[in-house]
Amino acid sequence: MAISKLDLPVGVLARSLDNPSHLADALAQRVAEALRAALDSHGQATLVVSGGRSPIAFFAALAQQQLAWSQVTVSLADERWVPLGHADSNESLVRAHLLQGRAAEARFVGLYQADASLEGAAQKAEAALAALPAIDVLVLGMGDDGHTASLFPGNPLLADALSQKCSRSCLPMQAPSLPHQRLSLTLPRLAAARTQLLAIQGPGKLATLTQALAGDDPLQLPIRAFLHAPLEIYWCP
Numbered sequence: 001m002a003i004s005k006l007d008l009p010v011g012v013l014a015r016s017l018d019n020p021s022h023l024a025d026a027l028a029q030r031v032a033e034a035l036r037a038a039l040d041s042h043g044q045a046t047l048v049v050s051g052g053r054s055p056i057a058f059f060a061a062l063a064q065q066q067l068a069w070s071q072v073t074v075s076l077a078d079e080r081w082v083p084l085g086h087a088d089s090n091e092s093l094v095r096a097h098l099l100q101g102r103a104a105e106a107r108f109v110g111l112y113q114a115d116a117s118l119e120g121a122a123q124k125a126e127a128a129l130a131a132l133p134a135i136d137v138l139v140l141g142m143g144d145d146g147h148t149a150s151l152f153p154g155n156p157l158l159a160d161a162l163s164q165k166c167s168r169s170c171l172p173m174q175a176p177s178l179p180h181q182r183l184s185l186t187l188p189r190l191a192a193a194r195t196q197l198l199a200i201q202g203p204g205k206l207a208t209l210t211q212a213l214a215g216d217d218p219l220q221l222p223i224r225a226f227l228h229a230p231l232e233i234y235w236c237p
């Protein structure tokens with residue numbers, strides 16, 4: 001299945017790149033363009049990125065972009081509940097690969113909070129997010145199981161997190177993979193982003209996306225909740 005053959009909902013765009021390096025460059029250019037538009041329109045810009053392993057080349061390419069970085073706030077779509085410096089910390093990943101060079105001037109609002117419980121940490125993250133303006137640019141990833149951010153199938157709080165009526169911006173989540181304890185932004189917060197981008201690599205994820213496009217229950221494949229305009233999908237083999 002080629003991404004150009006997918007039956008996409010009206011207003012959803014898909015772009016196919018030759019390889020991960022070209023995807024990283026094209027995505028960085030698109031994100032920079034959207035951040036510049038936000039800076040032109042309201043003098044500041046908010047970028048929310050995802051973690052995992054695949055964004056490293058994209059972060060490095062984005063950090064090279066000429067932007068008024070001091071007016072940009074960077075945050076995360078989700079976080080693993082591990083402190084800064086842990087190998088699985090998304091904040092550490094962003095600090096090491098995106099907030100470098102001129103991009104180090106950006107303000108960063110992280111989700112990790114120390115607390116006795118994951119729910120307590122989610123509430124503290126919620127308070128930190130309250131000061132964050134609406135998201136201008138959102139970059140999502142997706143797992144082979146159809147999760148995005150840390151919105152995993154089978155999670156007891158998934159229905160709440162995927163409800164447009166959810167009053168929380170951040171909820172505690174349990175992942176099937178280590179580390180299990182996660183914090184995730186919820187659908188209303190994520191889906192309000194002005195520019196929404198999904199970056200995926202490999203035939204396995206294309207197969208999951210194809211399956212998601214064919215069905216309608218986001219509890220089975222949470223990415224379904226995001227498959228509508230203005231989503232732009234970036235894919236490479």
Ligand SMILES: O=C(O)C(O)[C@@H](O)[C@H](O)[C@H](O)COP(=O)(O)O
Binds near residue numbers: 055080090140143
């Ligand atoms: O912190 C995380 O794990 C995520 O934000 C997660 O949703 C990620 O985007 C996907 O698991 C895809 O990760 P890869 O692109 O590295 O496969």
